[in-house]
Amino acid sequence: MLEYKDFLIDVGDFAINIGPQHPSTHGVLRIFVKLDGETVISAEPIIGYLHTGMEKFAEFRTYHQAETITDRMDYVSGAGNNLGYILTVEKLCGVKPPKKAEYVRVILAELTRISSHLVWLGTHAVDIGALTEFLYCFRERELILDIIETMTGSRMTPSFFRVGGIAMDIHHYFIDKIRDFIKIFPEKIDEYEALLTKNKIWFERTKNIGIISAEDAVSFAFTGPNLRGSGLKYDVRKNNPYSSYEDFDFDIPVGDIGDVYDRYLVRIEEMRQSLKIVSQAVENIPEGEYLSYDEYPQYVIPPKKRALTTMEGMISLFKYGMDGIKPPKGEAYVSIENPRGELGYYIVSDGSAFPYRMRVRPPSFCSISAICKMCKGYLLADLVSIIGSIDFLLGESDR
Amino acid sequence: MKSKNMDPFFALSVIKDVMQKNIISTDTSNDEVRITTAKENLIELVKFMKEDLRLNFDMLSDLFGVDYPKSSERIEIIYNFYSTKNNFRLFVKCHSKIDETEYPSLTSVYDSANWFEREIYDMFGLKFKGHQDLKRILNPDDWEGHPLLKDYPLRKRPSVESLNYDTPGLVDI
Numbered sequence: 001m002l003e004y005k006d007f008l009i010d011v012g013d014f015a016i017n018i019g020p021q022h023p024s025t026h027g028v029l030r031i032f033v034k035l036d037g038e039t040v041i042s043a044e045p046i047i048g049y050l051h052t053g054m055e056k057f058a059e060f061r062t063y064h065q066a067e068t069i070t071d072r073m074d075y076v077s078g079a080g081n082n083l084g085y086i087l088t089v090e091k092l093c094g095v096k097p098p099k100k101a102e103y104v105r106v107i108l109a110e111l112t113r114i115s116s117h118l119v120w121l122g123t124h125a126v127d128i129g130a131l132t133e134f135l136y137c138f139r140e141r142e143l144i145l146d147i148i149e150t151m152t153g154s155r156m157t158p159s160f161f162r163v164g165g166i167a168m169d170i171h172h173y174f175i176d177k178i179r180d181f182i183k184i185f186p187e188k189i190d191e192y193e194a195l196l197t198k199n200k201i202w203f204e205r206t207k208n209i210g211i212i213s214a215e216d217a218v219s220f221a222f223t224g225p226n227l228r229g230s231g232l233k234y235d236v237r238k239n240n241p242y243s244s245y246e247d248f249d250f251d252i253p254v255g256d257i258g259d260v261y262d263r264y265l266v267r268i269e270e271m272r273q274s275l276k277i278v279s280q281a282v283e284n285i286p287e288g289e290y291l292s293y294d295e296y297p298q299y300v301i302p303p304k305k306r307a308l309t310t311m312e313g314m315i316s317l318f319k320y321g322m323d324g325i326k327p328p329k330g331e332a333y334v335s336i337e338n339p340r341g342e343l344g345y346y347i348v349s350d351g352s353a354f355p356y357r358m359r360v361r362p363p364s365f366c367s368i369s370a371i372c373k374m375c376k377g378y379l380l381a382d383l384v385s386i387i388g389s390i391d392f393l394l395g396e397s398d399r
Numbered sequence: 400m401k402s403k404n405m406d407p408f409f410a411l412s413v414i415k416d417v418m419q420k421n422i423i424s425t426d427t428s429n430d431e432v433r434i435t436t437a438k439e440n441l442i443e444l445v446k447f448m449k450e451d452l453r454l455n456f457d458m459l460s461d462l463f464g465v466d467y468p469k470s471s472e473r474i475e476i477i478y479n480f481y482s483t484k485n486n487f488r489l490f491v492k493c494h495s496k497i498d499e500t501e502y503p504s505l506t507s508v509y510d511s512a513n514w515f516e517r518e519i520y521d522m523f524g525l526k527f528k529g530h531q532d533l534k535r536i537l538n539p540d541d542w543e544g545h546p547l548l549k550d551y552p553l554r555k556r557p558s559v560e561s562l563n564y565d566t567p568g569l570v571d572i
Contacts, residue, residue: 047536047537048535048537048539055547056546056551060553091429092429216510218458218483219509220510221458221459221509221510221511240486330428331428333429335460344460344461346479348465357465361461361479365514366511369511369514373510
């Protein structure tokens with residue numbers, strides 16, 4: 001009589017290809033997986049399907065044209081990318097923006113952080129099977145995009161910052177809308193958590209999955225919430241404060257063992273902390289100029305009103321548009337805390353109107369490279385939750 | 400307020416004390432510390448920077464190239480090291496020719512070097528000695544040329560012929 005084991009065929013290792021077009025890969029990531037039964041033996045991420053040569057493009061654009069390239073890389077958190085780029089050019093030129101502009105930059109960067117985390121939470125939950133979460137998250141994301149549109153005129157790719165300040169003065173609609181948002185958002189975060197944090201299914205799918213130790217995470221150059229999920233308290237906003245972050249009071253949440261659940265908790269708490277920063281910034285916006293044109297007329301665009309009413313302003317604006325700015329010869333690096341980790345810009349200037357070389361340090365690039373390490377020994381179904389938990393964006397990683 | 404230990408200039412003085420022979424020049428403009436070294440001494444310097452407890456550069460945060468076509472060793476490789484314990488950053492520069500065969504790989508020291516070095520190979524064509532899996536990462540495997548070299552044109556794309564795999568080459572758009 002035949003027994004059950006007689007029907008089993010030993011096929012050895014089994015190789016399958018996930019992506020590049022697959023709902024759970026968040027874009028066009030391809031993963032080549034080798035399986036033993038349902039267990040992952042090795043997973044090799046293959047990227048480059050969204051490569052658009054942004055670094056090469058920037059070498060052929062003037063400094064303020066190149067700004068518009070930066071927010072198209074990480075299109076979910078555009079303001080953050082603009083901020084890093086502008087800070088680097090400012091460092092090259094030695095320009096210091098007015099305090100008011102720094103506060104508005106912080107507000108926009110933190111709002112995009114919340115909206116980026118909402119996209120992450122929604123899609124991550126859909127991957128694991130909780131569809132309602134997605135609808136909740138995108139409901140509030142719409143409010144944030146609305147606020148950003150009120151101020152900058154664009155929902156996802158603002159390009160609102162200028163060397164030495166911001167493009168225009170703030171108006172009260174912007175402040176009012178943020179105040180309304182601050183009122184309603186805390187209870188919405190509780191709503192998201194009510195669906196997932198103590199949910200048994202969520203717990204089973206995320207707890208003790210995709211563990212990466214702090215040493216490995218540092219060696220793979222993890223930054224941002226992924227590194228903090230592993231228990232290392234490293235945040236550029238605290239460690240090397242930029243753009244007046246030292247004025248605000250906020251905490252850095254850290255995880256415990258570095259599994260999917262820890263990274264989830266860290267990001268949820270980060271949304272609360274970002275909201276705290278936004279509310280402090282909105283209530284304390286300093287009065288004054290929004291562009292430091294008077295101090296650095298050779299690098300900073302004149303405010304629109306002066307450009308249209310005075311002759312010097314008109315000439316400056318014309319020269320700014322036609323010639324561009326010419327930072328002195330040199331090199332500068334600035335990194336900022338983007339939702340996905342430490343986003344750094346290294347710009348080499350040769351004294352001309354075009355950057356000689358613009359290097360973007362992509363946080364997603366590093367986190368994707370560690371998928372091979374994080375997936376080994378887990379089930380194929382866990383691969384999906386691991387991919388979701390490290391929150392990468394292929395546009396930024398491939399550039 | 401930064402303490403003395405939190406300063407990259409402190410790291411520079413430690414490296415100068417111990418590794419003076421490995422340093423060609425230093426540059427401290429824009430409050431950043433950049434050390435230029437020779438490729439023969441790179442591994443020794445990096446291992447010292449990682450293992451010395453005063454420095455402890457445990458993260459290779461970034462690694463990229465800059466092309467200077469006019470100099471004899473035209474590729475400048477810039478290593479961006481960060482110490483998560485001491486909270487300072489230091490850049491190491493190293494020059495190389497494109498067809499250099501002895502350029503050392505850092506994959507045995509840092510995991511993140513793996514993909515960064517693949518990217519440099521893809522964009523500049525520099526082959527790292529000792530890299531286990533050196534292949535193109537962002538461009539397709541059959542791509543011609545190395546895009547971030549200064550003599551690679553911006554406004555060109557692969558010709559129709561190259562899609563037929565008969566006579567690969569580049570034409571004007």
